[in-house]
Amino acid sequence: MRVLVTGGAGYIGSHTCVELLSAGHEVIIVDNLCNSKEMVLDRIKKITNKDIRFYKIDITDRDELEKVFISEKIDVVIHFAGLKAVGESVAIPLKYYYNNLTGTLILCELMQKYKVKNLVFSSSATVYGDPISVPISEEFSLSCTNPYGRTKLMIEEILRDLYISDNTWNIAILRYFNPIGAHISGIIGEDPNGIPNNLVPYIAQVAVGKLKVLNVYGNDYDTVDGTGVRDYIHVVDLAKGHLKALDKLVAEHVGVREYNLGTGSGYSVLQVVKAFERACGKEIPYKIVDRRPGDIAACYAKTDRAKNELGWEAEKGLDEMCQDTWRWQSLNPDGYNA
Template sequence: MRVLVSGGAGYIGSHTVVQLVAAGHDVTVVDSFANAKPSVVGRLEALTGKPLDVRSFDLTDRDKTEATFVDTPIDAVIHFAGFKAVGESVDKPLSYYENNLDTTMSLLRAMDRHGVRKLVFSSSATVYGAEPVVPMTEDAPTSATNPYGWTKVMNEQVLRDMAVADPTWRIALLRYFNPVGAHESGTIGEDPSDYPNNLMPFLAQVAVGRREKLSVFGDDYPTPDGTGVRDYIHVEDLAAGHVAALNRLGATDEPVSTWNLGTGRGTSVLELLHAFERAVGRELPYEIVDRRPGDIAASYADPRRAEADLGWKATRSIDDMCADTWRWQSNNPAGYP
């Protein structure tokens, strides 16, 4: 299939592009490079062994989005593109609602016009809201605690409504938990454009000397060691889940399918810290500080539906995730050039 990957130069998108090409698909990448560096393209071409069709524009530009579907026979879309920093979304809600909803609307209009009915949507476990029951199942009610989360909830609803209006759509809503890790080559990985919003890249920057120490937000949660528990999933396992979901869309009669992509195992902040110390081979400085507003004690998936429906399972361990992250960060101490 010819698959359009929106946000295909970003962290999860880039790893998914490599796996799509390995699975025999042709890929068209659309990325505004607002959250990615153009230098990733050459690395993707080196990993895939072939030139990639890359279009640099913002999907909110409906004319350019339409033109892409006019000149390229697209069979399916994997939609990653969007702003993704929770804290920034609180400060800039209008930008988040405008960008994250308009990119989806623009894509859907072009897809609808050209008869493209297969879509894999990058959703998030943040749609389970402030007080989830763990492990989280796909049937749990959805809500959000910040504008970023609400854009995921709203986009999911838009997609469900599209499928009600036209049941020939085949849509996968992939709710993933905490993506970490990097490609085993160490040539592509997570490269935050500014201050890291997530634990693993912050740890990596402490280890490589770009940050002084890790701040652990709270040690008084009702968890085994008092620190927050999350379901960390290797980005390579996550990318494989997207390829599996895309394949499933060609074999299902359901207009909309929702799958959690996680390991089903919770890991605390201190457990991840110590795993990263094992990867680096030395202790890393940290301090306990106050809880961060909006953080929940524990979040981890019930991944059984994805395992049953997709024949997919997350296989890489926390130690694998840390080792691959450290290989990426130590090979690229300043990130992408």
């Protein structure tokens, strides 16, 4: 199949493109490179020995995006493109609402115009807000504690309304928990701009000497050690979940269906720090600072639906996630800027 991947040069997108190419699909990437580097495209090719087509386009630019639909015969879209930092979304909410919502609306309008009705959407566990209990199932009520999460929830509602208006659409909504790790080759991985917003790349940059100390945001949560608990999933497992969702859409008409992609287990910040220390063989210095606005105490998935309906479940454990992250970071201490 010919798969359009928006945000395909990003962290999750690039790993998904590797899995798509390895499975024999043709890949067309659209990315504005605001949080990614063009170098990743050559590295995807190096891993897979396959060609990809790349368009440096912001999906809020309707005219440029339409040219892609005109020139490429697209079968399915995997939609990653969007701003994604919780803390930043609290500071600059209008930018998040404009970028994430406008881009998705334009994409869906062009998909409708060119009769491309199969869509895999990159959502997030943030749509569950501060859940009343864990593990979190897809049937939980939805709410959000930050603007980033609200953009994901609004897009989910838009997609459900779109299907109601035209039930020829076929949409898989994938709610990610916390992707970490890197491809086993060590040549693609997470390369955030500036100081990382997410825990594990922050730890990795401390371990490699780019940052002096890890800030741990709060140690007074109602958790095993007072630090926040999250469901960390290897990015390659996550990428394979997209292929399973794609296969599901092609095999049958699902309408709109939501799937949690996680491991079903939660680890605290300090537990992850210890696992990373085992991976890199050195101590990770950290300090406790105030909680971040919008953060919650614990969040991990119930994954039965993905296992039963997609035939997917995470395979890699926390130690392997940290080992693969450390391999990427130690081989690429300055990320793609090396």
